Amino acid sequence: MSSRGEIGLMSGLNQNPAAPTCGKPQVFDWCPSPQQQQYLNLTSWGRNNTTQTQTTAVSSVHPLVPLLLYSDRHFPSASPLTQPISTSAADPADAHSRSHPYYHGNSVTSRQVVKKPLNAFMLYMKEMRHKVLQEGRERESAAINRILGRRWHALSHSEQSKYYDLAQKERLLHMQLYPGWSARDNYGKRKRKRSQQPSGSCSRLS
DNA sequence: ACTCCTTTGAAGAGT
DNA sequence: ACTCTTCAAAGGAGT
Numbered sequence: 001m002s003s004r005g006e007i008g009l010m011s012g013l014n015q016n017p018a019a020p021t022c023g024k025p026q027v028f029d030w031c032p033s034p035q036q037q038q039y040l041n042l043t044s045w046g047r048n049n050t051t052q053t054q055t056t057a058v059s060s061v062h063p064l065v066p067l068l069l070y071s072d073r074h075f076p077s078a079s080p081l082t083q084p085i086s087t088s089a090a091d092p093a094d095a096h097s098r099s100h101p102y103y104h105g106n107s108v109t110s111r112q113v114v115k116k117p118l119n120a121f122m123l124y125m126k127e128m129r130h131k132v133l134q135e136g137r138e139r140e141s142a143a144i145n146r147i148l149g150r151r152w153h154a155l156s157h158s159e160q161s162k163y164y165d166l167a168q169k170e171r172l173l174h175m176q177l178y179p180g181w182s183a184r185d186n187y188g189k190r191k192r193k194r195s196q197q198p199s200g201s202c203s204r205l206s
Numbered sequence: 207a208c209t210c211c212t213t214t215g216a217a218g219a220g221t
Numbered sequence: 222a223c224t225c226t227t228c229a230a231a232g233g234a235g236t
Contacts, residue, residue, distance in 0.1 A: 116229045121214035141231040142212040149213040
């Protein structure tokens with residue numbers, strides 16, 4: 001799972017050429033590079049996506065993959081993976097230049113920030129949110145997230161493990177792209193009420 | 207324009 | 222080692 005060989009494959013992402021094009025219909029308006037496709041084919045999603053619906057029938061790539069590798073947050077639409085990672089910049093500030101596609105603007109500071117990689121539950125939420133919306137029961141994100149939290153606990157271990165695996169890949173990819181990045185970098189980027197956490201610190205039931 | 211809400215998980219900070 | 226805090230996503234609601 002966390003073999004170096006896998007990391008090595010993912011490192012191919014660093015040399016992604018100019019925006020790829022392919023003839024296949026693309027649900028997410030995205031075509032993986034050969035290196036990316038090679039990596040993606042290693043994932044269970046590439047082999048078994050029978051539960052994935054209508055929109056992915058033409059592709060062996062799980063719909064989450066664009067979320068992972070080409071997230072609209074990580075890759076603003078204006079610069080979709082067309083700029084290779086700067087590996088030559090000795091200065092991290094240069095390497096993390098504003099032109100890099102993984103960076104996106106911060107409206108508060110007008111600086112660009114690398115977001116945390118998504119964890120398993122976040123990936124699950126991102127995939128399943130639209131289904132809850134389609135059910136029409138809830139529209140508010142907070143309510144939807146409560147529903148998805150319950151459904152997450154109802155998932156089998158094997159189903160959850162798919163998301164844990166994806167999250168692991170996401171973290172590895174993130175580490176590859178941003179070796180010096182720390183979650184601490186984004187601390188204080190948004191202000192939150194302290195009262196959100198109950199004093200008992202048991203707000204999360206498992 | 208900005209924050210809160212609400213969830214779980216990862217990771218940093220503090221004890 | 223353990224607990225606590227922050228941030229990831231989402232978008233309606235409230236300030």
